[in-house]
Amino acid sequence: MHPWISSLIGGVMIGLSAVLLMASMGRIAGISGIASSLLTGVRDQGWRIVFLLGLVAAPWLLSLLRGESAIGAPVVSWPWMAAAGLLVGVGTRIGSGCTSGHGVCGVARLSRRSLLATVFFVVAGMATVFVIRHLLGGVGA
Amino acid sequence: MKMSTALLAGLLFGLGLSLGGMTEPSVVLGFLDITGVWNPRLLFVMVGAVLTTAIGYRLVWRRSGPWFGDAFHVPDATRIDTRLVLGALLFGIGWGIAGYCPGPALASLSGGYASVWVLVLTMALGWWLGARVPTPAR
Numbered sequence: 714m715h716p717w718i719s720s721l722i723g724g725v726m727i728g729l730s731a732v733l734l735m736a737s738m739g740r741i742a743g744i745s746g747i748a749s750s751l752l753t754g755v756r757d758q759g760w761r762i763v764f765l766l767g768l769v770a771a772p773w774l775l776s777l778l779r780g781e782s783a784i785g786a787p788v789v790s791w792p793w794m795a796a797a798g799l800l801v802g803v804g805t806r807i808g809s810g811c812t813s814g815h816g817v818c819g820v821a822r823l824s825r826r827s828l829l830a831t832v833f834f835v836v837a838g839m840a841t842v843f844v845i846r847h848l849l850g851g852v853g854a
Numbered sequence: 855m856k857m858s859t860a861l862l863a864g865l866l867f868g869l870g871l872s873l874g875g876m877t878e879p880s881v882v883l884g885f886l887d888i889t890g891v892w893n894p895r896l897l898f899v900m901v902g903a904v905l906t907t908a909i910g911y912r913l914v915w916r917r918s919g920p921w922f923g924d925a926f927h928v929p930d931a932t933r934i935d936t937r938l939v940l941g942a943l944l945f946g947i948g949w950g951i952a953g954y955c956p957g958p959a960l961a962s963l964s965g966g967y968a969s970v971w972v973l974v975l976t977m978a979l980g981w982w983l984g985a986r987v988p989t990p991a992r
Binding site: 716717718719720721722723724725726727728729730731732733734735736737738739740741742744745748749752753759760761763764765766767768769770771772773774775776782783784785786787788789790791793794795796797798799800801802803804805806807808809811812813815816817818819820821822824825826829830831833834835836837838839840841842843845846847852 | 856857859860861862863864865866867868869870871872873874875876877878879880881883886887888889890894895896898899900901902903904905906907908910911913914915917919920921922923924925926927928929931932933934937938939940941942943944945946947948949950951952953954955956957959960961962963964965966967968969970972973974975976977978979980981982983984985987
């Protein structure tokens with residue numbers, strides 16, 4: 714299958730997951746929100762934990778079925794991974810969402826905040842890649 | 855039933871991410887690299903996900919409430935503030951460094967790469983720290 718087609722199908726599956734979560738729990742499928750709320754002692758943790766278990770297990774199951782890993786290798790060294798994780802964590806928490814909560818669910822319901830956040834994090838991501846790859850010549854794996 | 859539905863939703867999400875190529879940081883960074891060899895796969899994922907969600911939400915919201923809850927919880931904030939913009943910018947910089955946003959980071963934990971665990975741990979630390987950033991006075 715052409716990678717663009719499998720990406721479109723993958724996107725539809727993510728959308729179906731978001732619709733299922735709204736129909737069943739009445740909640741936005743925002744991964745940063747669901748996962749970070751477990752750290753701050755939200756009530757009704759059970760479904761959130763089970764949802765995240767499914768999210769973690771699915772690529773592993775797909776890899777078993779295919780006989781090859783569906784998970785790609787990191788492209789930067791671990792100190793950069795650590796720094797990136799911290800920025801992603803702090804940013805999604807104070808910005809109230811990530812690619813799923815703002816980018817998919819928020820844009821789908823035409824939320825002004827989510828549309829703006831999505832533009833900002835995509836542009837910041839593009840600027841960062843430009844600086845690292847084309848100005849600094851990469852940070853090394 | 856509630857737990858099986860949550861598991862199904864999680865599996866669908868994780869399967870969608872991996873079929874879409876989002877568990878490969880090189881694909882994600884390839885999308886962000888607009889002046890290099892641009893990889894449009896992330897755009898196809900977003901178009902599929904946003905259209906499906908936009909149509910599905912409208913069908914779901916015709917009902918009086920969710921199957922296992924009291925009401926539909928949709929964020930009602932409309933104010934564009936510093937927190938939103940600053941948060942999105944910090945997130946975007948972190949995303950551009952390593953090519954992981956929260957979903958793909960968690961979905962990549964089983965890949966056998968120790969540095970993915972490092973990223974998820976510092977991301978969790980960031981969530982904890984971010985929750986302690988005071989809301990500026992209005």
